[in-house]
Amino acid sequence: MSEPSALFQAIQAGDAATVTDLVEARAEWLSAESPSGLSPLLFAAYYHRPQMAALLIELGAPVSVFEAAAVGSEMHLQTALATDGSLLHAHRPDGFSLLGLTSFFGHEAAARLLLALGADVNAASRNVMRATPLRSAAAGDHTPLARLLLEAGADPDAAQHGGYTPLQSAAQNGNSDLVQLLLAAGADPRARNDQGQDALALAQENGHAEVARLLDDPNINSA
Structure with a gap:
């Protein structure tokens, strides 16, 4: 298969060898988009493939601030926010904030960093869902992260x-x-x-x- 879809299939399957081979042959595929508009790195996050996400970063995948939040990369978050602090309150085109992404995917350390920098613990997503970080953490079944958000002032009844x-x-x-x-x-x-x-x-x-x-x-x- 010679299309980028082969890379997304390998990521979903957790096939590290194939991912490596494909990227080494077609490095430009690291910036490809899935049919749903996800980069390979975000695709790995949404399919709960942390090992694939780590491999993609190792292979040179570009890491945007939103991708850093989705995979819980504190280093990339710190670098991006040090360059442009306004990104702390930014939202992806799908409406989710950095804190919303870290909360949904259960990255407690990354969420702690964002809260320390001043992220709004009660900011709802800018889409039809209108989900707060706490609602995202609850939906993702992340109890320690929910505790962190509540300690930071999250509204327990935000619907x-x-x-x-x-x-x-x-x-x-x-x-x-x-x-x-x-x-x-x-x-x-x-x-x-x-x-x-x-x-x-x-x-x-x-x-x-x-x-x-x-x-x-x-x-x-x-x-």
């Missing part, structure tokens, strides 16, 4: 498009630790999404009995 809250995401994922963390931070277990479902209903719908027991506590629901 995205459709009325989904971080607590509802945690309940839907069956993450009891994150559910307890959000409840302790003041998240409202009675909040309902646009379909009328609260966190308990979502836990029950997805078969998460332990989380359902936590949320069915009358002391929580009467608070």
Whole structure:
């Protein structure tokens, strides 16, 4: 296969040898775009292939500030932000901020760096999702990162498009630790999404009995 699609397929398959061979033969493919508009590096991030992302960087892939956030490269983030501090508040064409990307992909150290530099912990994505970093962390099932965001002042009840809250995401994922963390931070277990479902209903719908027991506590629901 002589098209860049071969590189994306190798990345998705986690085939390091093929990725290396293709890049060494066609270095320009490191700047190619997938059908969905992702660079090879972002493609590796979205398909949860951290080893492929590291390999691509080693092979010379260009690393934009957004790619650095998606793969959790503190070094590239620091370099880009030292050159242009306004990038801290920038958004990708798909609407996601640097902190939103690090939160979704679970890069705690990179998120800590962005927060220390002044990233807005409650800034929603500029797209139909309207997802805050905390909602992204909850959707990605990243409890330590969610804790970091809450400690930095994240709103535990910030709802995205459709009325989904971080607590509802945690309940839907069956993450009891994150559910307890959000409840302790003041998240409202009675909040309902646009379909009328609260966190308990979502836990029950997805078969998460332990989380359902936590949320069915009358002391929580009467608070």
